[in-house]
Amino acid sequence: MIEPVLNEAFGTDQMRAAAAAGLATIDVPPIEVTPIHRGNRKQTAIARFERREPVVVQTASTQSQLQTEAALLEKIRQRTVVPVPQVLTTGTHGDATYLLTTYVAGQDLHKQFTTLDSASQCTLANWFGRALAHLHDAFSFEGYGQLTVSDGALSADNADWEPWFRDFAAQALDSLPVAFDPVRNELATLFNDASVDSNSESRLFPWDFRPGNALIVDGSVTAVVDWEAPLATPPALAVAKSQYLVSDWYVDDPEPLRTAFTNGYTDIRTYPTIRPVHRAAAIAASAVDSTGVVTNPHYPPLGRDQAIAFHLNALEAVLHDT
Numbered sequence: 001m002i003e004p005v006l007n008e009a010f011g012t013d014q015m016r017a018a019a020a021a022g023l024a025t026i027d028v029p030p031i032e033v034t035p036i037h038r039g040n041r042k043q044t045a046i047a048r049f050e051r052r053e054p055v056v057v058q059t060a061s062t063q064s065q066l067q068t069e070a071a072l073l074e075k076i077r078q079r080t081v082v083p084v085p086q087v088l089t090t091g092t093h094g095d096a097t098y099l100l101t102t103y104v105a106g107q108d109l110h111k112q113f114t115t116l117d118s119a120s121q122c123t124l125a126n127w128f129g130r131a132l133a134h135l136h137d138a139f140s141f142e143g144y145g146q147l148t149v150s151d152g153a154l155s156a157d158n159a160d161w162e163p164w165f166r167d168f169a170a171q172a173l174d175s176l177p178v179a180f181d182p183v184r185n186e187l188a189t190l191f192n193d194a195s196v197d198s199n200s201e202s203r204l205f206p207w208d209f210r211p212g213n214a215l216i217v218d219g220s221v222t223a224v225v226d227w228e229a230p231l232a233t234p235p236a237l238a239v240a241k242s243q244y245l246v247s248d249w250y251v252d253d254p255e256p257l258r259t260a261f262t263n264g265y266t267d268i269r270t271y272p273t274i275r276p277v278h279r280a281a282a283i284a285a286s287a288v289d290s291t292g293v294v295t296n297p298h299y300p301p302l303g304r305d306q307a308i309a310f311h312l313n314a315l316e317a318v319l320h321d322t
Helices: 013-023 065-079 109-115 118-138 161-175 178-193 235-248 255-266 276-287 304-321
Strands: 032-036 043-048 055-060 087-093 096-102 148-150 153-155 202-205 214-217 220-224 231-233
Touching: 013 043, 013 055, 013 087, 013 096, 055 065, 065 087, 065 096, 065 118, 065 148, 065 153, 109 118, 109 214, 118 202, 118 220, 118 235, 118 255, 161 178, 161 276, 178 276, 178 304, 202 235, 231 235, 235 255, 235 276, 276 304
Parallel strands: none
Antiparallel strands: 032 043, 043 055, 055 096, 087 096, 148 153, 202 231, 214 220
16 A cells, blocks of 8 residues: 555645556555655655655646646657656546656756856756757647647647737736736736737747756756646747746846857757747746746745845836837
């Protein structure tokens, strides 16, 4: 019986049952299951064994969520040089989904980034730019929006980019708390009126492509984890959001990191035209998490008031540039 070691790691009977179903596909039971935070819409833990390598166990309350992530992970491994964990198995149990992947060793880059010298930080920013460009070269789609998987194929259902983007930006704006009211009207005007290419090429938008989801050993990225909720959008939106999370998130002077990120991307493919409306939407979408809580840049993380000021300053800078 493995249920006793799951009690601390998975918070509901449904999630424990799904985790147990996934672990039952392995020939030996775990001796320890340790929870880790990976995304807000799923539960994640490391399962350790006496005589085999650890595995990462993820569960989610919807049947499609982890199946999409599993399909994306397998295709990234097939098509790109971006390091991701190997999928071991995925399936459903009741109304929940489970996903087991290999465990990849490495230090959490979110905790390590601010301890690195500026040259090492620029090297990593360059790596993220190159990696995102590889992903954009490897994945193209006919539609826009949330990616789902059917018969092993990833697709998005929205045929028109502009209305999807306007809705995406409006939802990001609506999710901002009242502390963002000083820029709310200007953002609404920008999101409603700014020119948006109606049918741009659709590429992979990994929602949370940032140092906080990367592991490193000796300064090199060993894996990028947490690929939940991927989207299909034009490259400009994905580049704007990832650059904000990589270049602005941790340092007081982001320009060297922005340049390194841009150079990394352009080493692989042409840099997209990023307009203020792309940057503003990317920052607004990054300022709160999927539960509506304000996100905390830097490490150690800024407090709520400082975090709000951080995001407000970034939004005001974009609005000033328009």
